[in-house]
Amino acid sequence: MLEISRLSKDYPTPRGPLYLLEDISFSLGRGDAAAIMGPSGSGKSTLLYILGTLEPPTAGDVVLEGCHPFQLAERDLARFRNRHIGFIFQDHCLLPQCSVLENVLAPTLIQKAAANYRQRALHLLDQVGLKDRMDHRPAELSGGEKQRVSMARAMIRNPSLLLCDEPTGKSGQPLGGIGGRPAGGAAPAARLHSGGGHSQFDSG
Numbered sequence: 001m002l003e004i005s006r007l008s009k010d011y012p013t014p015r016g017p018l019y020l021l022e023d024i025s026f027s028l029g030r031g032d033a034a035a036i037m038g039p040s041g042s043g044k045s046t047l048l049y050i051l052g053t054l055e056p057p058t059a060g061d062v063v064l065e066g067c068h069p070f071q072l073a074e075r076d077l078a079r080f081r082n083r084h085i086g087f088i089f090q091d092h093c094l095l096p097q098c099s100v101l102e103n104v105l106a107p108t109l110i111q112k113a114a115a116n117y118r119q120r121a122l123h124l125l126d127q128v129g130l131k132d133r134m135d136h137r138p139a140e141l142s143g144g145e146k147q148r149v150s151m152a153r154a155m156i157r158n159p160s161l162l163l164c165d166e167p168t169g170k171s172g173q174p175l176g177g178i179g180g181r182p183a184g185g186a187a188p189a190a191r192l193h194s195g196g197g198h199s200q201f202d203s204g
């Protein structure tokens with residue numbers, strides 16, 4: 001389902017390239033869950049950005065659901081990402097001007113049948129314990145509550161691949177419930193979590 005081969009990533013800096021990821025290969029099958037662990041600054045978020053097709057690798061290949069996303073044109077890549085990937089960002093990246101419910105629904109706005117997702121959004125918000133906060137703005141939420149909104153948003157389109165960048169640190173929410181067995185839709189086909197030196201991995 002997900003195949004990574006010979007992936008490398010470096011960033012140019014004034015003092016020469018910063019080599020972050022070197023020659024990484026692995027694959028995940030349907031139903032697999034995996035954790036990436038390493039110290040701060042070791043490249044965990046960078047790897048997840050590449051798998052989430054938000055950042056291109058310097059070398060190597062990513063194949064998800066039989067598709068080579070980095071070979072797609074920008075518009076097709078955006079559509080592919082929207083359809084197949086759910087991303088819980090380390091800093092949640094919620095839209096500040098939108099309500100909690102609107103944030104969860106944001107990935108569905110390009111759909112013709114966007115209205116059909118409202119019930120699922122409310123259900124996901126219920127699962128993360130925030131249904132009664134659906135009209136709040138992100139600024140009115142705690143850090144952990146923002147992360148829980150981000151979890152619901154990541155699941156709204158039933159992604160094939162759920163990428164979780166240190167999602168349970170502040171939220172107090174085990175991912176097993178939402179990532180593993182969400183009601184109103186199938187579980188994501190595969191999940192990848194990042195964590196710091198200690199494991200926050202919940203195989204759910």
Ligand SMILES: Nc1ncnc2c1ncn2[C@@H]1O[C@H](COP(=O)(O)OP(=O)(O)OP(=O)(O)O)[C@@H](O)[C@H]1O
Nearest residue numbers: 011018020039040041042043044045046047090196
């Ligand atoms: N655009 C960029 N240009 C240069 N360096 C970058 C860029 N983006 C990230 N880095 C560097 O890459 C390194 C890895 O960053 P990354 O965010 O992947 O680490 P991480 O393992 O997720 O750390 P943390 O546990 O603190 O979240 C850091 O040293 C960071 O400064």
Ligand SMILES: [Mg+2]
Nearest residue numbers: 044045090165
């Ligand atoms: Mg990180």
